[in-house]
Amino acid sequence: MFARSAARALQPSARLFSSSASRNFKVAVLGAGGGIGQPLSLLLKNDPLVTSLSLYDIRGAPGVAADVGHVDTPSEVCSFGHIMSEVNGYAADQLDQALEGVKVVVIPAGVPRKPGMTRDDLFNTNASIVRDLASAVARVSPEAHILVISNPVNSTVPIVAATLEKAGVFNPARLFGVTTLDVVRASRFLAGVTGTQPSECNVTVVGGHSGPTIVPLLSQLSHGKSIAGEKYDALVHRIQFGGDEVVKAKDGAGSATLSMAYAGAKFANSLLRGLNGEKGVVTPTFVKSPLFADQGIDFFASNVELGVDGVEKIHPIGEISAEEKKLLDACLPELKKNIEKGKAFVA
């Protein structure tokens, strides 16, 4: 159906970070006090490409910054939040200060799922959180690259795009929905099923980030190609609903935080390597995309090459099997609905 991309895909590896010569990259985490924000801030503190970390949250950022700031890597760490007055309570918000001069903004702010909820059930709370944070980025650091983790990603990314568009500063090369956890899970689960190493199972996952919109392209790997029948169905289901597995196990205490922090830091490192001039950094991410725009779906996750200006090249999805074509057919209408819901919220 599509020509297979020949580009080098980002390999899963035991080493989370790699880098060569580095420019100065200031990174902000909005939601740094949360379940994802805390370990993500720690991992970013350990990324040699990060020179300065701005940790912002409406609660808890000073503690996280003080703690992470003791880690013996060169980057500076500053905290920003709501300043409280002993007399009057809430006094001021330091969001704008947190965003000054940042190159990359990572957004894990918002509520997580509880058992029985879908990601779309988070829309009512998280849509306005993400919109307001995006407005601040548009005002203070309009050239920053924005990495959206907050769910539902299929809708929150279009919300950020529409908010930036309204402010007249939208650049599609600088907006990313973080779908790396789907790739991390797919690699881990495929390796488990085939008795191989995750580093040999770099699965491209396309579509979006919720249940049936998550489409793993197992047929593009020699280890994945051989899996069929019930084994194939079970593996695909586990990749698509891996998030539910964690929500159920946490039993009301939230959703994936540690694996998500790992995935978020991994994607941020890929972006920073691209911004730093490294060639051939390719990984799936949910971006404004031409691949299915003719069907009214203008955001889609596929392999994207990351370069000095962000999105350098959106790769086609490549050759897919009949089963994957079916998965894609199930993904597209749901994804379209999620994207339209996000856009309508801002309109």
Ligand SMILES: NC(=O)C1=CN([C@@H]2O[C@H](COP(=O)(O)OP(=O)(O)OC[C@H]3O[C@@H](n4cnc5c(N)ncnc54)[C@H](O)[C@@H]3O)[C@@H](O)[C@H]2O)C=CC1
């Ligand atoms: N993209 C993905 O693959 C994944 C996305 N997620 C999503 O990430 C989000 C965060 O999850 P957790 O960290 O577990 O939640 P959490 O509740 O532990 O942390 C969220 C943090 O956001 C903060 N926050 C709320 N409103 C804010 C605002 N206006 N500005 C700044 N900070 C604000 C809260 O104070 C809290 O510290 C959820 O929406 C969750 O569904 C979770 C896992 C994977």
Ligand SMILES: O=C([O-])CC(=O)C(=O)O
């Ligand atoms: O399942 C959730 O709600 C959190 C998430 O997006 C994931 O773990 O993939």
